[in-house]
Amino acid sequence: MQVGTPRIIGRGKLNQWVAHLMSRAEVIAPTAGQTGDVLFLPIESPEQVAWQFENTLHPPKQFLLPQTEPIVAIRRNEGYEVEPIYDERKRIIFAVRNCDVSGIKYLDQVQNYELTDAYYAKRRQNTMLISLACNRPCERCFCICSGSGPFLEEGYDLQLTDMGGKFLAEPGTEQGEAVLAEAAGLFEPASDRDTRRRHELEEAARASFADYTCHFASAMRRISTRKVDESLWASMGDWCLQCGGCNLICPTCYCFSVKDRAVDGVVMRQRMWDSCQYAAFTLEASGHNPRPDRKDRMKRRFFHKVSAQYTMRDGMVGCVGCGRCITVCMGTTDMPAIARGVRKGVWNG
């Protein structure tokens, strides 16, 4: 969904533009870490942006759903004073990949079912997404299988495409259009040739996914109709070490636990990331655990991610094909592997 008109910025003017963005908000961008890892972090200068990156192992979802999130401060005076803690910082997540934009779109829906989550909503209202489309798929991704990349038509405020010596910027929202208008001196209108080139790049990217695919549809059919044998879940469960990494780095996972901790004399109620793969995640006070074994927890995870029931509710599978779980998994039970196991009805590790 295009709002406004696409424009072009020369590579040489990018830093100037990023500096301008930094003047209006905290800019979160891919940066190079100590061991060569690329991490999404707030930048202090435009030079910090790591333009040459595939994708980060750690998703930028933490800027909307932090791993540790103080939500209420409780002070004891004569009675109790309870103060909600909202994070209303203006932020721009810059050069975010489209799979992550799709992940945030998914979270936007989930956080607005029935009751809106005020903490998420405040962060989201103040966060702008400037995406960087992928001209070639990264080694582990399969976003093409869940329609969450490599290029998008909506979900972003601005979508950038690397055209060689210049970048195409397509606004997806009024806000995106406004940001372009603000920096009008740095941009020029895109020509028809530029837009054609962008579509050629998209086609080329789509064509180069090769084997990196994940057949959600047939996996979904089997999972939703309970055609997956318990013994298959058990075999797959034997290859999971329950580190929870798949949940924690998943752009569409949002489960948390709540804990009160005193910080400088004030009791802070905090939300913290949690994983449905942890044995006591569903342990009840009575000692009963509805998902006592690895296989039960794995089955639950993939039911949530790829069943027809959830897909119909959410309008998409619970996977954006970023492929992070392939890298982070301490076993071999990443999304494409499980989808393949479920589809074929066999598991060989």
Add this chain to the structure above:
Amino acid sequence: MRTVLTTCPFCACGCGLYVQTEDGRPIGVMPSENHPVSLGKISDRGWHTHQATAATERLGQPLVRRDGALQPASWDEALDVAAERISALKSTGKALGLLGSARATNEENFLLGKLARAALGTNNIDFSLRAAHGPLMSGLQKALGGCPAGATIPDIAKCQVILLWEGNIAYSHPRAAVAVMMAVKAGARLVTAGYKRTQMSQLAALHIHVAPGAEGELVDEMLAHIVRAGLQNEGFARARCAGYDALVEWASRVQISQQAAQAAEWYAEAERAAVMFGSTLASAGGESNTAALVSLAALTGHLGRPGSVLLPLVGRSNVRGACDMGVGPDVLPGHVSIADAEARQRLEKAWGRPISAEPGLDAQAMMTGARALIALADDPATGLPAGKAAMDMMRQMDFVVAIDSFPTSVTEVADVVLPAASYAETDGTYTNMEGRVQRLRACVQPAGEARPAYRIVCDLAARLGYQMSYGSPADVLNEIASVTPAYSGLSYEKIEKSVGVLTNSIRNGRGKVQLQAAEVKRVTDEQYPLALTIEGAFDWGSDPLVIYSPILARDYLSERKLYPKGHVEMSREDADNVGVRQNWPVRIASRKGEATLPVVIREDLQAGTMVVPFAFRDFAADVFGGERVVAVRAERAEGG
């Protein structure tokens, strides 16, 4: 928001991760994709590295016991009281004990050793987890004589055959478990040996049941089969090993099971093969079992072969480092025996004080033999097999100093508590089980008035009349490098450049590998037909880093909440024989004593073996009577 690359402070795999902070508080963790150990994969514990250091319960104020209660004091007061009482006890000839720790850094452990040996003139220094894990290291040291040991976790993934003497490495060493899984996925044959069908045994090409205490029997059978079937590398065995002819003679008398023969053949014929062994192997005759495994590797030519692996699965993050730093009553830094006069002289010259050649008290002996204790991040009640009894013993002492970041059973009984900067607040190094020396980096400021432990040890030493002065932990590592041959040439700068440096703390010499069989200890007999064992040698649920991390505490302590009085595990068959059902009380009796515990029936246990988790060992202390494996009989108790 800041991120700091550091080393995971939990198990001995030593994964690399970033701790994220905001406004000076740790808020999250990001795994490092390019770190040579983790390669983007960290365990549930690693993912919660940021939590414990921010705990409400952190120690941030020096405390001195007055009128029976611990009360706030200034640093000077607390250090003065500690130094005065220790000096007084020392001058009256009372024995002092010092405990280092597997969760303290190399620098902290090294300086504690210096405090003990140079400032206080005692070899009474140890750490609680050494009893269970030390034999894996010392067994290697004694058996190897000179061949290079060590291999890396990524090497495991490339092996064609893996022999795994299991505790449950999916739980104890997840990153090493991943490497095993990768190898199996690539077609490797995995052989697991243990008394339980663990997760890894489900992936095994062959699982061999071994009764607790009889782990060495399987090693012996494999050794014997290799010799009898002519699978040995005789040239290597004769040139590099001693005792070959005696082993051949011995082998002719051993009865060999088919499974052992199969495992031996796979192992001997593989080009690259791994032997991984943990604390279950140390449960009876740890050193001899380890030495027999070295013989197995030497006989088949796997010892020192590039790509082949011999890896001791030591329990906690810095067990190997603490051993390397000489935190033991009979060893100096670098696993050098206290009896080595040349090594003592080298240290005496560097430290300016004489060092006794007489071995000191180990941690267990200190509990009754020492009148005063200085414990640095150690907790005998949770680490020693003696369990809670250690707490009563510490209460009987004249004076206890606790240096720690978290409340433990030592801080509870201590006379002086000196709050230390946590793993996330101090610089230092850890040595993982591969021998990789890695940086631990300060991510946030210390809690309250807490100070880095290396400074606390120096301040204490100064008040005891011995000057130790270092500008930073980097200076301490420089000294370690100058007096510890295996660490020579190490510096923070060097570690920085290569994200950790692999050392080989096992001394290189020209000695021969002593070929030897394992010690076999079958405990059961007709009267006491069941083998009861303490499972594991370490319990994450009693580790402060787990206790004070909310998500981990929920998972690791849930079992304890369900069984406040402990439990004993039995196989279905044994439970049927005894006539008990889940949670019914069962009375277990050994020749040493008896106890009644609720029973948990497990499908992964084979008949003949009963198990008490390490965390519950206190509830069956009388039955064990100080042993890790005992013969028992079981019967249904009243109320069932």
